[in-house]
Amino acid sequence: MKRLFDARARLRWIHLILGGALSMPYFLLASVFVGPFLGQANVFTSTGLQFAAFGVALPTAALTAFFPLVRPLSVGAVRALCAVPAERLADGPARSRAARVRTAGWFTLHLGLGGVISGMTLAVPPFAGALIALPLITWLRDSPLALPEVLTRAWGPALAPVAGLAMLVALAGCAALAGALLARAAPVLLGPTPADRLAAAERRAADLAVRNRLARELHDSVGHALSAVTLQAGAARRVLEHDVEFVREALTAIEETTRRTVGELDAVLGLLRQGEDAGGGLPGPTLDALDDLLARSGVKVACTRYGDPAARAPERVSREAYRIVQEGLSNALRHGGAAPVSLRIALRGEELEIVMENPLPDRAPVVRPGGGRGLPGMAERATLLGGHAEAGAHGDVWRLTARLPAGGAGGTR
Structure with missing residues (x-):
């Protein structure tokens, strides 16, 4: 009742x-x-x-x-x-x-x-x-x-x-x-209905793709900045009483790196606040900003370019290539210290090739528990473009290789 x-x-x-x-x-x-x-x-x-x-x-x-x-x-x-x-x-x-x-x-x-x-x-x-x-x-x-x-x-x-x-x-x-x-x-x-379930699954997949892209952007941008700032601060601490000019340059590099990274962080977080969909373009630097990245990376980089990739590579490929180079520099800083790095970027036909090498340290690098997300994220970037990326030891050097399709190079950016 x-x-x-x-x-x-x-x-x-x-x-x-x-x-x-x-x-x-x-x-x-x-x-x-x-x-x-x-x-x-x-x-x-x-x-x-x-x-x-x-x-x-x-x-x-x-x-x-x-x-x-x-x-x-x-x-x-x-x-x-x-x-x-x-x-x-x-x-x-x-x-x-x-x-x-x-x-x-x-x-x-x-x-x-x-x-x-x-x-x-x-x-x-x-x-x-x-x-x-x-x-x-x-x-x-x-x-x-x-x-x-x-x-x-x-x-x-x-x-x-x-x-x-x-x-x-x-x-x-x-x-x-x-x-x-x-x-x-x-x-x-x-x-x-089955059509509704399919549409919901597609929306969830698109949301997950956007989250993964944003996570990669944050990891590569902030991770590289922290590695560079840590290296610059450590070097400045060691010569604090002997080389004031070097300390001044290191502090300037730290300031510029953090300012640039804060700007990128604000842009990515802005997309999170706005609920950006999977079709929206992510903000971020391209190969046009590569010189500034190399100058402020905290490590000496010998860079050679072929085929003018900064001007001719499509914008999305150029942006992902920049992030791959940034992740490579972060790994070099984290594991190789101040050892010099060689970088080759070549645009040949419809393929953009990136090769980065740095000497392996005498002592095996300390690996974080569970591993990092940098190298898998780099591989994901290349795979989503239809390319391939890998990194590993080759003799006494650590080599990062990425090949990205650049069909339509020289088209609208």
């Missing part, structure tokens, strides 16, 4: 009454045509005609449910009133034919059950109230109410309150049953 009147049952009852209210315009429109068609000027004079008009109204409602926006409105009402888990319902308008057909079925079921329960809600309580009050108010016995014959007999007034309470409980039971039926049908008719 308690479940017939608890909060969930009441909310579902309200949802049914909402369906009845939505069915009224269709019912009134159908009554305009059903009455004259059956030779009656007013359908409200006959219960049969009213049911006929209601039967005609439901297919009309089903047709209007094919509009895409009907589904999100219905889903919102179900989530708020029917206690259906949100993840079992679809998001957004119905785009496919299957989704529209399911929505039309739901809309018809909601309005059909809602119309019946709403009619019962309007009719049953007044009649049940009259029955409950029948023993106390004698004039009700002679009223024009169409009371059953048994209630007019000797024991009739004593049984009337029981009959009235039974009718109210029956009404609540019908409303609870109809509400439970709608709650069970909602995930089937308003749940995601």
Whole structure:
């Protein structure tokens, strides 16, 4: 009995009454045509005609449910009133034919059950109230109410309150049953279709791709800056009392490196705040800024270029190439100290080649627990462009090699 009147049952009852209210315009429109068609000027004079008009109204409602926006409105009402888990319902308008057909079925079921329960809600309580009050108010016995014959007999007034309470409980039971039926049908008719699931999976994949790209940008930019700043600060500390000019240059390099990195960090975090989609371009330097990177890297770099890659490589390839070089310099600083680095960047035909070498240290480098994300991130950058990148020991040198497709070199940047 308690479940017939608890909060969930009441909310579902309200949802049914909402369906009845939505069915009224269709019912009134159908009554305009059903009455004259059956030779009656007013359908409200006959219960049969009213049911006929209601039967005609439901297919009309089903047709209007094919509009895409009907589904999100219905889903919102179900989530708020029917206690259906949100993840079992679809998001957004119905785009496919299957989704529209399911929505039309739901809309018809909601309005059909809602119309019946709403009619019962309007009719049953007044009649049940009259029955409950029948023993106390004698004039009700002679009223024009169409009371059953048994209630007019000797024991009739004593049984009337029981009959009235039974009718109210029956009404609540019908409303609870109809509400439970709608709650069970909602995930089937308003749940995601295969096309909706595919679109959601594509959105999740796009979001994950953007997160990975932003993570790589932060790692390469901030990681390189921290490595360079650490090296410059350590070198300045060692010669603090002997070479003031070197300390001044080191502090200047630290200042410029951190200022530039803060700007890049603000740009990437700005994309996070704006919810940038996967199609948006990430900000960042290109090979045009390579000279500044090498000058402030904290290590001597012998750089040779072939084919003018800064001017002719496509912008995306140029940006990823810059980050790959930056990650290579970070590894050289982290593991090789101040050992000189050789860098060759060549644009040959439709391929951009990057080769970076630095001597291996006498002592094996300390590896962070679980490994770093720099080299895998560099490989991901190359793979996403359709290229290849690898790094490893070759004799007594550490060599980084990356080959990136540069089709359309010299085109729009």
